[in-house]
């Protein structure tokens with residue numbers, strides 16, 4: 001952010017950070033949560049904040065609407081920081097806590113069952129998504145210019161002057177790395193590299209963290225990818241592409257959503273594609289569509305139109321209906337957006 005407007009936004013954000021730090025100073029037991037199906041940013045931000053608070057002598061517990069993601073549990077110095085879902089312990093710790101911190105979402109529906117567990121607690125929200133119509137009440141630090149919630153947690157801890165126990169550096173590096181697709185997506189900016197550089201100084205090891213996150217696929221990931229690739233469809237003069245995840249194969253190989261990591265990148269990475277989509281059938285029989293776009297195309301609005309949400313370049317929605325019908329409906333909307341916003345785009349002039 002530059003210029004007077006950016007400076008004002010930044011000083012307002014810093015004022016909120018000071019309020020957050022004041023709340024954290026007074027809290028002796030904090031419950032930390034994030035959105036359902038936590039990603040590297042949500043999970044990494046949780047671990048980092050918990051490690052920071054524990055280093056300062058507070059109790060900090062992670063309570064998530066869905067199980068803590070297996071692919072990121074290597075970040076946890078102690079598995080017991082994550083309270084067992086729906087346990088007596090979980091209810092007791094939430095009852096004893098004096099503050100809740102919600103990370104990487106500011107929306108009530110996204111925290112699912114955790115809503116009632118933290119209903120009685122004052123709340124702090126730290127997020128980088130556009131504001132929603134169902135905001136969580138509390139002290140809210142929302143900066144949509146931040147590449148990741150992890151970079152905001154970094155700013156918070158930096159403002160406090162540390163401490164920086166090793167799990168903080170590892171977890172925040174993973175948060176920033178995953179939300180920028182390994183420092184490649186459009187949210188990869190100067191601030192993001194500045195934060196990453198500081199985290200490396202503080203002990204994060206890029207190669208080891210990259211390999212741990214992106215180099216540990218299970219065979220079933222590739223078995224499923226092989227079948228999904230067979231569905232690859234390119235449309236609208238090569239400007240729109242998508243794949244579907246065959247439900248029968250998904251079930252047969254015993255896949256989980258973790259196994260779909262990177263699938264939507266396949267159609268996105270085809271030369272000339274402006275919007276990429278991945279369709280899959282959810283456990284309750286509805287269709288989840290993940291959308292990706294290249295600038296300036298905004299697929300966030302498309303997802304919102306189907307009751308979902310997300311960022312301009314990465315968004316998702318869950319739609320009811322048979323797969324073929326859902327594809328046709330989403331495709332109609334996407335075709336319009338590509339026609340309206342993609343006029344004059346030339347892939348070979350990306351750097352202009």
Ligand SMILES: [Mn+2]
Pocket residue numbers: 041042104128148149179
């Ligand atoms: Mn995020």
